[in-house]
Amino acid sequence: MRDLFRNHVGTRGRGLFQGLTDAPQTSYKRFRRRLVCRERSSSNPPAVSTPLTTGWRCGSGFELDTVRQRLQLDSPPSFKDRGSAEQRDLQEFLTEASKERNGMKTPTVMPEEIPHDVIISCPSDKNVTQQGWIWRAAAQEDDDEQRTGREQKGFKQRKSDLLPFTVLNQTSVKRLAAPSLRNDFYTDVLDCSCNGMVALALGSTVHLWNSETQVGMGNLGPSPQSVPRHQQSVSCLRWSRDGRTLCIGIKSGEIVLWDVERRQKTRHVSSHSSEVGAVSWKQQLLSSASVLGWIHHFDPRAPGPLIGAALQTERVCSLQWSPAEDQLASGSTGGLLHIWDDDISGEASSKKPVLTMKQPTAVKAMAWCPWRGNTIATGGGWKDGKLRIWDTNAGTCVTAVTTDSQICSLQWAEQKRHVVTGHGLPHHQVTCWTWESDSLRSVQQFKGHSRRVLHLAMNPDHSQIFSAGADNVFHIWDIECL
Template sequence: MEEGQNDVSYKRFRRRMTQRSSREGPSAASTPLATGRQCEPSFDFDPVCQRLQLDDSPPRNHELSSYPHEIPSGEDVFRCGAVMRPNTPRIITAMERPAPENALEQGWVWRAAVQEHGHGQETGSGGSRHDLQPFAVLDKAYVGVQGKSVMKLAAPALLNDYYTNLLDCSCNGLIALALGSSVYLWDSETCILVGSLKQSPQPGSQHCHTPSISSLCWSRDGRALCIGTRRGEIQLWDVEHKQTIRSLPSHLSVVRALSWKQQLLSSGSVLGRIHHLDPRAPVPLVGAAVQQEGICSLQWSPGDDQLASGSTEGHLYIWDGDIAGFTRSRQPISTMNQPSAVKAMAWCPWQSKTIATGGGWEDCELRIWDTDSATCVTSANTNSQICSLRWAEKKRCLVTGQGLPQHSVTCWTWDCPSLSPIHQLTGHSHRVLHLALNPDCTQIFSAGADQCFHIWDM
């Protein structure tokens, strides 16, 4: 009797699923996408990439579940406008394509600073944080004092996320700072806001929200700004002409880090995929690599012969400079370990094969590594979470942005093997998430979880 009841239940279940499928349309896993979601047919994705599944497809359920704090919403796993929820099995088919380029371009708008309201005025520290405009002056010290910031500016809506990379300074001294789903450009020489690059919902998509920006990076010549979002989109923006260079289809998940190798762009995602892109090529994806854990930092060495990628599980991987090809068997040439995520990371500009990393809450250690021998040359305990790290080449020092208890910016001298702090700059009330330096290394820029942007004299 029980067997008969089970058979009836199964038939009822199968009938309901069949009816639901007919109402909701065909499955994207086995049939073409519906007309409303179909990607531009003229975009021909490299068949080699399709066969080798290099489109950043999500791993199995247990792999996605290991990042609960890094995938807070459905916007983090994305393909062709359709949201993939975490822990949803997925079958790769040849019908899937990256999002059409023109669809992404329509969602970005440039606004000159004159269209903003009151950016340049000094508001004082007593103003309401919600009423402040980006880069509004909160406090200004006309005479620089050691340990005190020269200027304190507003950075409202700055995402308090340890794994983001939202601040960079170009070789021309132009600051790019991502606040929410917008990027603001501020001239560090004139202290004037240039304008902002904003995302807007697609025409006709009333229920679509704009994804927040997760990473950005200037090209080495300072002409192009690369922006990565939590939906896996990568946007190249021509700053001089205020127009889109190209919208690159890349990842299915959060673009955590970006780095340039001459004219090539490398991107890393929360799912551990590294994509090498040539924006000049009809099919931009020219190479790829895969690491086991999510990527939270990515940087090419000064000589472009090695690529470093930091993982959420405390691994620092070093890859060789040969990026061509799509084989999944590609392995790093060396691996170094630390007890916490390798998010704060930077190559030494004047010492070949040398890289610095900063530890998180479980570690608090600042380390200098020799990538040839894969060994730690020296280290120093900071007694705080290291959120960001930069080398000041012309000052021959290292700068770290830290969390509790001081929320400080610390300058270090490295005279191998000695690593010693020389200045501790305090002023932030929460952890210092991002750091940047101007081209001549005379100023440090810091952005913190207190939604403040500080300028410090070196």
């Protein structure tokens, strides 16, 4: 810039700087300001003799060009670009993975050869060591005397300083702290195992809490030596059906499998190149979905875990296997509810949903009915607000009821034969519904959240509802009286 200024002063406004008649008296700051203004306001390209490129854009040899190319790779591709070439690459990759599982030698697959959104890493990879997760025991709580002493001195703990599952009150409706809970409609970070162990993800850390003893067991999360914690933020989690393994989906596209009894990581799979939107178990097999529409099926016990894939045309925001494990439901942001069969092996091009149903808003809140096969419930967003019951055999909506509220989460209470919904505006309540004679009727509402109820879970005997809201509060609701 200063060289251009000296050139401009010496030539008295020739070439690019014609019109600046006071060139000999122009200061450097004034010269720079006029140059910028002139370049922004003029549509003419710079003179050929100048080193500046048109519109201030860098040429292909610019040193940050690789960053620009990486950004294009990481951006969601248009679905027109997901043609036969990518499907052929995926088929070849699945073939190689199948050979590896059968003990056959296969050539080394380089990262650039792996199709977009299909990147598998085994536990022995260096990448796993750099992004390792560790177990931390529960912090020791202050005893009652210390807590009472602080209260007598007028000590008030800030909300941001509260530990997860800290008791906020001792009334009939129990309120616990859930600090740093992501206010994200498309996350699914609360689940309760068949053993009564509650897993709640707060940022990049998953906290475990025993619902029977109501004691925090500890937490697990990235080690201090791993990549920045904001890249390890948990987007979804799900317990295996036997309650032994916790599957954790991460915003960066990775999946962590954790053996809670042994307190150690059993698998670290870098599968998706985008955020993991939902996960679901089929016995020992695992299905995961990304925001780019990919659905991957894994066998965590195999050296090459990927065994199949499918692709839908919109972001997957919910994913769940039916109780009989013969149907897989996936919900999209465009309001499509896809039903897939149980044949999960093979490439994406050969996989098509056997049934597709549509509602006006995203299918985020979704759950299969435990006692009635081929029946699934979905909740509508704030522009819809309807609770629907679908028959997946006929592909029709059996019944629907207007809730006049956004439905953020949904669960079935099998023992009570209820549908439980968590709502956003305007009341932020938890509602229990009975379903009799193909009609839905509200039987009770639980109010206490000040912001939308993002997540719901049930204890093993379905006598309690656990809810986590955007107000950073975890509620325990007792439904034994219903």
